[in-house]
Amino acid sequence: MxxxxxxxxxxxxxxxxxxxxxxxxxxxxxxxxxxxxxxxxxxxxxxxxxxxxxxxxxxxxxxxxxxxxxxxxxxxxxxxxxxxxxxxxxxxxxxxVDMEDLKMRNNVNLIYKTGYSVSLLALTLSIFIFFYFRSLTCTRIQIHKNLFISLAINNLLWLIWYETVVDNIPLLLANEVGCQILHVLLQYFMVATYLWMFCEGLYLHTLLVITFVTESKVMPILHLVGWGIPALLVAIYTSLRASSKDDTLHCWIHESLYNWALSGPVCLSMIANFVFLINIVRLLLTKLHSAARTSPRSSFKDKNASIRSKRSTISTPGIPSGRTRKAVRATLILIPLLGLQYLLTPFRPDQGTQWEYVYQVVSAVVTSCQGLCVALLFCFGNGEVVTAMKKKWRQCKLSKKKPWHSCSAVTSVSFSRSSYGHEMAAGPGDGPPMDGSVLGSCQL
CATH class of the missing domain: 4.10.1240.10 (GPCR, family 2, extracellular hormone receptor domain)
Known part of the structure; x- marks a missing residue:
């Protein structure tokens, strides 16, 4: 007291x-x-x-x-x-010291460190792939690069924080400037990650709503949103917190009343991404409805055409059920890209309650494994990346005597917007592009 x-x-x-x-x-x-x-x-x-x-x-x-x-x-x-x-x-x-609570928090910290380590490895490899294959240069991949970089740096800083600050009582008591700077950098790249997820959702939604988008003007605006706005927000947060003596103790490890300067804009970006996702699903299903009404019927020469037509009408009145399921599935895998999984943990239970441990574990898994999830879905499972790697592998097999760096792939890059509806309907399992955004596809 x-x-x-x-x-x-x-x-x-x-x-x-x-x-x-x-x-x-x-x-x-x-x-x-x-x-x-x-x-x-x-x-x-x-x-x-x-x-x-x-x-x-x-x-x-x-x-x-x-x-x-x-x-x-x-x-x-x-x-x-x-x-x-x-x-x-x-x-x-x-x-x-509450020993049971200490044991619980140590276990949660171990989950964080393990998840961040695996995610950092996957993100680093993904960033290397994106930069190595020069054919992957469309706007959508450029946004992926920025998101992956912010996520990777954020994960790296969290690992440094957990290893050097959290359990280091002498350092926390000393409260030196170095650990305070580390805290500020953590907040910056955390907010930058959220805003780059917002940029992902904004770009996807813009391509659906606006018929023509000037690609040369998109990235400067997104860079301002993804890197510039977080700098402004963190500057406000840092100045407010530094003005309060109670909020400057123990390397700023405790939550502050001024967290609203960061959490407010982050919550707004998540809400906006949720709205974007709902509208993407709505527009996609609308396009499928229109395609189903205007698509040519089966040939009248086929004796079984009328029977199949009746069955189709009974099973899915107006929409082919398979295409609809694939379209919704392709859209739902945007959830980790847009950061909407954080909507699962918006409210923290009171400390000491039976649900606190469950919340802490779920939050640790969801937060620390996001980098791994987006790397799997939007790099390793990306049809464009898979195609580029297969092509590189075939070229290297044809020139076994040459070193890896001498295997050069000459590819062309074009921006395709007209095939958007068919790619979304095809889903991530029907060929490239396999990532859920499937907008502005880089044709290999």
């Missing part, structure tokens, strides 16, 4: 104040007792011999629960208990 005299003070100032107050002499009640003593964190008041002194856990120590209490034993001879290893008077602060 924070006393009124300690409100707004730094840790060093609090410790200096507590030590000074502890030096004020007390009125003794008589009898054998242990003297008043400052243990480095807390002032232990005079305690009768053979009793135990209880005191609140320091609120400024990371990992301590201020609602719990530490204790110190006064022996029968009027001396404080000494630890057998150090032979120094010892205050027991082990009760300040």
């Amino acid at each position: 924070i006393s009124p005299s300690e409100d707004g003070l730094s840790v060093d100032e609090v410790l200096t104040l507590r030590k000074r107050d502890c030096e004020i002499p007390e009125n003794h009640t008589g009898g054998l007792e242990c003297p008043r003593e400052f243990d480095g964190w807390t002032c232990i008041n005079t305690t009768a011999a053979g009793t135990v002194a209880h005191f609140p856990c320091p609120y400024f120590i990371f990992g301590f629960d201020p609602s719990r209490a530490g204790h110190r034993t006064c022996l029968e001879d009027g001396s404080w208990f000494r630890h057998p290893d150090s032979n120094k008077t010892w205050s027991n602060y082990t009760t300040c």
Whole structure:
């Protein structure tokens, strides 16, 4: 619990104040007792011999629960208990830590580190593939590159954060500028990742709604949204948080009241992507309805045409069911690309409830494995990438005596918009392009 005299003070100032107050002499009640003593964190008041002194856990120590209490034993001879290893008077602060909660959080941190490591590996390989094959240069792939780069850097920074800051109590107490800068960089690339996901959704939706899009003007705008706006938001967040002493402790590891400067725009981008996804599905099904009504009927010379027509009408009135399922499936795999999986964890349960552990595990898996998911769906499972790699492999097989870098692929790049409806209807399993965006396809 924070006393009124300690409100707004730094840790060093609090410790200096507590030590000074502890030096004020007390009125003794008589009898054998242990003297008043400052243990480095807390002032232990005079305690009768053979009793135990209880005191609140320091609120400024990371990992301590201020609602719990530490204790110190006064022996029968009027001396404080000494630890057998150090032979120094010892205050027991082990009760300040909830061991079950600590174990749970360590397990969650392990999930984060494992997921981020695997995702970073997959994203790094994906970025190499995108840059290596010069045929993959359309606008859609350019947006993928920026998203993958922001995700990869974000994952790398999180790994550094978990390895060097989270469990490093001396570093958290020192609260040096380096770990604060790391926190700010983390926030920047996290927001940049969300806004590049918004750029993915905005571009896909724009291609559907607007008939003609000037490709040369799209990327500068998206770069401004994806990299420029996060810089502005993080600058506002940093200036607000730096102005509050309570929010600058422990390498800024605790959540701040000023997180709204980042979480507000991020939530708006996710809502916008959700609207984009719903509208993409609606427009796609509308196109399929129109295609079904205008498509030529089966030849009247086919004796079984009328029978098949009746069956088709009974099973799927107006729309071919297979095409519809594939179209919806191709659109739904946009969810990890647009970051809509985060809508599964919008509200955090209260700390200590039975659902908190479930929430933490689900959140850790969803967050840390997003990079792996988008790499699998939009790079390794991308029909254009698969085609380019197969072509490179065939060329290298024809020139076995030449090194890998001498195998050059000459490909042409063109932007195809007219085949959009058929590609979406074909779905990710019917040939390139296999990623769910299937817009602005790079023809190989």
